[in-house]
Amino acid sequence: MTLKLIHLGNPVLRQKSRPVPEPEIKTPQFQKFLDDMIDTMHAAEGVGIAAVQIGVPKAVFIIEVKSNRRYPDEAPIPLKIFINPEVELLKIGEEMDWEGCLSVPGLRGQVPRAKSLKIRALDRAGQRVELEVSGFLARVIQHEWGHLQGRVYLDSMRGLETLTFLDEFARFWS
Numbered sequence: 001m002t003l004k005l006i007h008l009g010n011p012v013l014r015q016k017s018r019p020v021p022e023p024e025i026k027t028p029q030f031q032k033f034l035d036d037m038i039d040t041m042h043a044a045e046g047v048g049i050a051a052v053q054i055g056v057p058k059a060v061f062i063i064e065v066k067s068n069r070r071y072p073d074e075a076p077i078p079l080k081i082f083i084n085p086e087v088e089l090l091k092i093g094e095e096m097d098w099e100g101c102l103s104v105p106g107l108r109g110q111v112p113r114a115k116s117l118k119i120r121a122l123d124r125a126g127q128r129v130e131l132e133v134s135g136f137l138a139r140v141i142q143h144e145w146g147h148l149q150g151r152v153y154l155d156s157m158r159g160l161e162t163l164t165f166l167d168e169f170a171r172f173w174s
């Protein structure tokens with residue numbers, strides 16, 4: 001089932017998400033919620049979505065890159081679910097690249113992000129997962145993790161000079 005995305009200006013988007021109690025993870029209600037998040041991400045053609053973006057400030061985000069019209073150049077990333085994530089940025093430098101957000105429709109901007117990071121979280125079975133990642137996946141994780149802190153990518157831009165509507169992006173920047 002597809003859920004309604006909330007947009008910048010909705011105060012919930014600025015809340016810090018709360019950890020999910022571990023016993024809750026295996027409940028049918030929570031598993032259904034995860035499936036609804038996946039449906040919502042697919043319907044919106046996103047590469048990631050945090051629970052807070054559908055108005056539920058729980059510390060969960062999911063990421064998946066298939067062939068994606070919004071990000072045609074990126075390699076596929078199989079579906080990943082991160083519950084109660086902890087992120088440690090690795091100090092090997094930053095990269096600047098474009099981001100957009102389903103909660104800030106129609107815009108893109110350049111955001112500096114750490115090139116690589118470690119993430120520890122629980123998966124949908126409640127199992128501990130730990131990954132070290134770099135590149136686009138590291139960028140998407142930092143973007144979604146920001147949502148759990150009540151941040152959006154605009155907060156992480158160095159300035160707003162590259163903020164671009166999608167029609168102008170297609171004309172001038174891609």
Ligand code: NI
Pocket residue numbers: 100101102103143147
């Ligand atoms: Ni976003």
